[in-house]
Amino acid sequence: MTRPLRTAEDLVAAGLAPAEALPELARVAERYAVAITPPMAELARACEGVARQFVPTKAELATTAEERADPIGDEAHSPVEGIVHRYRDRVLLKANHACAVYCRFCFRREMVGPDGVRPLSPEQLDAAMAYIAADPAIWEVIVTGGDPLILSPRRLRDIGERLARIDHVKVVRFHTRVPAVDPGRVTDELVAALMASGKTVWVALHANHLEELTAEVRKACARIIDAGAAMVSQTVLLKGVNDDPAVLEALMRGFVETRIKPYYLHHGDLAPGTGHFRTTIEEGQAVMRDLRGRLSGLAQPTYVLDIPGGHGKAPIGPNYVHGNHIEDPAGLRHAYPPACE
Numbered sequence: 001m002t003r004p005l006r007t008a009e010d011l012v013a014a015g016l017a018p019a020e021a022l023p024e025l026a027r028v029a030e031r032y033a034v035a036i037t038p039p040m041a042e043l044a045r046a047c048e049g050v051a052r053q054f055v056p057t058k059a060e061l062a063t064t065a066e067e068r069a070d071p072i073g074d075e076a077h078s079p080v081e082g083i084v085h086r087y088r089d090r091v092l093l094k095a096n097h098a099c100a101v102y103c104r105f106c107f108r109r110e111m112v113g114p115d116g117v118r119p120l121s122p123e124q125l126d127a128a129m130a131y132i133a134a135d136p137a138i139w140e141v142i143v144t145g146g147d148p149l150i151l152s153p154r155r156l157r158d159i160g161e162r163l164a165r166i167d168h169v170k171v172v173r174f175h176t177r178v179p180a181v182d183p184g185r186v187t188d189e190l191v192a193a194l195m196a197s198g199k200t201v202w203v204a205l206h207a208n209h210l211e212e213l214t215a216e217v218r219k220a221c222a223r224i225i226d227a228g229a230a231m232v233s234q235t236v237l238l239k240g241v242n243d244d245p246a247v248l249e250a251l252m253r254g255f256v257e258t259r260i261k262p263y264y265l266h267h268g269d270l271a272p273g274t275g276h277f278r279t280t281i282e283e284g285q286a287v288m289r290d291l292r293g294r295l296s297g298l299a300q301p302t303y304v305l306d307i308p309g310g311h312g313k314a315p316i317g318p319n320y321v322h323g324n325h326i327e328d329p330a331g332l333r334h335a336y337p338p339a340c341e
Contacts (some may be wrong), residue, residue: 005036014041014048016055019313032060033102037182040101049209049241053103060104060273071269073310077147082120082128086312090140093128095120095159099147101181105236105277107269112146134165140171149178149185153193160196173202175234180207183220191227200230205260208235208242210250218258225259232263235301237284238277245290246258252299264299267316270308281305287316
């Protein structure tokens with residue numbers, strides 16, 4: 001297989017879905033974008049934790065009352081097309097709205113894909129850059145989408161060179177899945193384009209299962225890091241994929257061994273048709289409590305919830321302070337300050 005799988009027929013032909021599922025998969029594909037790269041299709045055949053992330057199912061056709069098209073409230077904080085300005089010192093620059101793969105739990109699933117929001121026009125990109133340039137409080141620009149690393153190196157370089165001319169922008173961060181789902185795309189030319197701004201560059205890699213961190217993926221990440229960028233991880237807590245402390249432990253160790261600092265573990269957002277992936281907050285806290293006893297601090301992500309309606313992220317990890325007692329990783333409580341002997 002040399003091209004992405006994009007239709008229900010492709011999934012059946014590739015052995016990722018049974019023929020009898022074709023009608024319901026076609027209905028899902030009519031509603032939400034489907035794309036699975038060749039490396040991910042190969043992994044999906046061997047690992048249920050990977051397959052569940054990318055292979056559509058009829059469960060996506062079921063929605064609940066609390067789900068919403070814009071679950072984290074991007075639109076409420078979008079002063080111009082392509083910009084989300086939720087926090088004072090940083091903005092999202094949504095350069096495009098397509099991805100190399102389409103996650104079945106995506107919080108922007110109503111906006112991305114071939115039938116979603118169109119890429120920024122040259123005039124819209126000019127207006128977005130003008131907005132960033134006009135606000136000296138903007139210290140960091142987070143280039144996202146969609147997935148910005150599916151853009152050509154020429155277009156990525158153009159974005160970087162424009163940001164280079166804005167003195168008050170000190171940090172440029174790229175949010176991507178590409179190194180994990182299409183590592184061959186991470187060429188020297190693309191890496192050079194990521195660094196074109198001359199700013200401090202960070203790359204946030206989205207991965208949810210250790211099996212995604214293949215040897216080729218680790219080499220792609222090394223090319224980015226060796227060029228001078230720092231990398232962090234983003235992971236979504238997903239029922240049936242990684243809601244097991246041992247699975248998350250393996251993933252976080254894999255990140256650190258790849259020189260990627262674990263950053264966020266996201267609680268599942270209220271995107272339409274994703275209820276079968278969501279855990280409860282209490283279940284997530286239990287997983288985090290277990291990780292605290294398993295992993296060094298270097299490998300601990302922060303468990304966060306994007307509050308619906310555009311109110312921002314809040315840490316929702318377990319509480320270890322109980323009055324004047326502190327809970328240790330084994331679950332035992334100790335007075336603080338301790339009693340005088």
